Amino acid sequence: MIASHDLIVLGAGSAGLATAFRAAQHGARVALLEPGALGGTCVHRGCVPKKALWFAAQWAQAQQFALDVGFASEPGPLDWERFRQVRLRYVDGIDQSYARRLKDEGVQLIRQAGRFIAADTIELADGSRMQAAHIVVATGARPRTLALPGFGLGMVSDDVFTLQSLPRRLAIVGGGYVAVEFAGLLQALGSDVEVLAHERLLEGFDTELVRALQELMEAQGIRVNPQSAVQAAHREADGIRLDDAAAGSRGPYDAVLWAVGRVPNSEALGLASIGVETDEGGHVLTDARQDTKVKGVHAVGDVTARKALTPVAVAAGRRLADRLFGGQPGAQLDYENIPSVVFSKPPLGMVGLTEQAAREHYGDAVTVYRTRFTPMQWALTGAHGRSLMKLVCVGSDERVVGIHVLGPGTDEMLQGFAVALKVGVRKRDLDATVAIHPSSAEELVLMG
Numbered sequence: 001m002i003a004s005h006d007l008i009v010l011g012a013g014s015a016g017l018a019t020a021f022r023a024a025q026h027g028a029r030v031a032l033l034e035p036g037a038l039g040g041t042c043v044h045r046g047c048v049p050k051k052a053l054w055f056a057a058q059w060a061q062a063q064q065f066a067l068d069v070g071f072a073s074e075p076g077p078l079d080w081e082r083f084r085q086v087r088l089r090y091v092d093g094i095d096q097s098y099a100r101r102l103k104d105e106g107v108q109l110i111r112q113a114g115r116f117i118a119a120d121t122i123e124l125a126d127g128s129r130m131q132a133a134h135i136v137v138a139t140g141a142r143p144r145t146l147a148l149p150g151f152g153l154g155m156v157s158d159d160v161f162t163l164q165s166l167p168r169r170l171a172i173v174g175g176g177y178v179a180v181e182f183a184g185l186l187q188a189l190g191s192d193v194e195v196l197a198h199e200r201l202l203e204g205f206d207t208e209l210v211r212a213l214q215e216l217m218e219a220q221g222i223r224v225n226p227q228s229a230v231q232a233a234h235r236e237a238d239g240i241r242l243d244d245a246a247a248g249s250r251g252p253y254d255a256v257l258w259a260v261g262r263v264p265n266s267e268a269l270g271l272a273s274i275g276v277e278t279d280e281g282g283h284v285l286t287d288a289r290q291d292t293k294v295k296g297v298h299a300v301g302d303v304t305a306r307k308a309l310t311p312v313a314v315a316a317g318r319r320l321a322d323r324l325f326g327g328q329p330g331a332q333l334d335y336e337n338i339p340s341v342v343f344s345k346p347p348l349g350m351v352g353l354t355e356q357a358a359r360e361h362y363g364d365a366v367t368v369y370r371t372r373f374t375p376m377q378w379a380l381t382g383a384h385g386r387s388l389m390k391l392v393c394v395g396s397d398e399r400v401v402g403i404h405v406l407g408p409g410t411d412e413m414l415q416g417f418a419v420a421l422k423v424g425v426r427k428r429d430l431d432a433t434v435a436i437h438p439s440s441a442e443e444l445v446l447m448g
């Protein structure tokens with residue numbers, strides 16, 4: 001048995017690192033188990049390399065805009081391999097800085113997977129055991145695979161980051177965050193993208209803004225099929241073809257990206273043997289304080305059924321450590337009004353309720369303000385399309401319960417407005433705020 005700790009954390013992704021760092025700062029003796037790279041999905045297969053590709057897509061578009069307004073040089077294609085190396089260097093730097101910080105904070109990093117053999121005991125891959133009064137499951141999730149013929153001919157999101165070259169003709173199956181983000185950025189970088197979703201895009205986002213985004217995607221040349229049902233993939237002489245129960249054979253494509261959701265990494269942890277419950281999808285069940293039904297066993301991040309976002313994982317992990325080791329018995333994450341941005345092209349963001357959800361909840365007490373306008377950088381370059389913004393307000397004092405933004409700059413603009421919504425901003429407070437001009441953000445304080 002290895003020396004016991006106050007806390008063992010399974011997984012060094014966003015959730016596990018945040019929990020371990022905060023617990024160590026409170027003086028806890030922490031062991032962090034991770035068989036893979038430090039930083040997990042977000043750093044190596046998610047937010048960070050995705051955002052790098054998204055920036056590259058913006059730069060590709062900026063080159064075109066520059067040409068449109070009078071710069072002389074022809075834009076060239078991205079050297080895909082060189083940019084992969086640039087990304088890898090950046091990501092390696094993050095990984096190394098986590099390793100240094102863990103050392104500095106006194107967290108014991110063990111480069112192995114663990115599984116429960118009792119509620120307070122973890123067995124490592126090498127057979128050794130360790131104990132702690134508190135164990136946090138932060139093992140994340142992985143791309144869903146489908147049991148359909150030819151699935152292996154396609155790739156999942158992890159594989160996009162190791163591609164040696166940009167696929168020319170690409171089908172993306174799915175209509176969630178991953179599908180919409182990769183569709184926009186890969187089309188902008190030069191792929192010819194077709195999206196095969198089996199329902200509307202981006203369930204959970206405001207219908208009106210999603211429709212507007214889909215129109216913008218289509219104007220960029222992305223073909224969006226929201227009613228498809230892919231049942232098989234075949235390799236043929238001219239490429240990969242997909243059998244779609246709704247439309248027959250589709251393709252050919254050079255590559256297929258399955259973007260059909262994610263499944264939690266919970267099945268290899270011995271959870272049932274100690275009485276920890278999971279839902280039908282395998283998510284670890286916790287209460288609002290991240291506690292499972294088993295004393296001392298907690299879960300945070302994508303392995304739970306909460307919104308699968310890095311800042312959510314980080315915030316929940318920190319609150320848990322504050323409660324367990326920081327003398328803050330009331331600490332827990334408020335899961336209301338979590339802002340979220342889809343890094344589509346252009347980005348789409350929301351905080352609070354959609355118009356539909358607000359009307360279901362508050363009926364006639366809802367007032368909606370919206371504005372549509374051509375962003376200045378698009379007007380100057382002759383690019384088509386308009387931004388769309390929407391404020392969803394409730395009651396006679398018009399408390400803002402939903403803010404929805406589609407257009408360039410959304411990704412940077414929404415954070416501050418999310419603070420305002422969280423502290424109960426009313427429409428008249430926005431009206432009383434002097435605008436910053438010229439900007440897109442000013443439209444949110446100028447709605448009539």
Ligand SMILES: Cc1cc2nc3c(=O)[nH]c(=O)nc-3n(C[C@H](O)[C@H](O)[C@H](O)COP(=O)(O)OP(=O)(O)OC[C@H]3O[C@@H](n4cnc5c(N)ncnc54)[C@H](O)[C@@H]3O)c2cc1C
Pocket residue numbers: 010011012013014015016033034035036037039040041042043045046047048050112113114115138139140141157178265268269300301302303307308309310311313343
């Ligand atoms: C393509 C993509 C883009 C994304 N973009 C964004 C974005 O822009 N913004 C955003 O907020 N979110 C984004 N997300 C979501 C975000 O990446 C996740 O919500 C976040 O990484 C979850 O962190 P986690 O710590 O719960 O899990 P993970 O980061 O998956 O970490 C879990 C860790 O546990 C380890 N592990 C597994 N089993 C064991 C075991 N038995 N013992 C020990 N360790 C184990 C794994 O190796 C892994 O390192 C994106 C996701 C994807 C896939």
Ligand SMILES: NC(=O)c1ccc[n+]([C@@H]2O[C@H](COP(=O)([O-])OP(=O)(O)OC[C@H]3O[C@@H](n4cnc5c(N)ncnc54)[C@H](O)[C@@H]3O)[C@@H](O)[C@H]2O)c1
Pocket residue numbers: 146173174175176177178179181196197198199201202230259260261262307308309340341342343
């Ligand atoms: N910008 C961001 O913050 C960001 C980016 C990427 C991912 N994420 C997080 O990661 C999570 C996972 O993203 P995701 O896109 O993998 O999942 P998702 O849950 O957002 O979308 C899954 C999509 O797959 C479709 N689908 C499911 N089964 C299917 C099938 N058999 N055939 C065809 N389509 C099918 C669903 O209809 C849905 O459109 C997101 O919910 C989000 O929380 C966040």
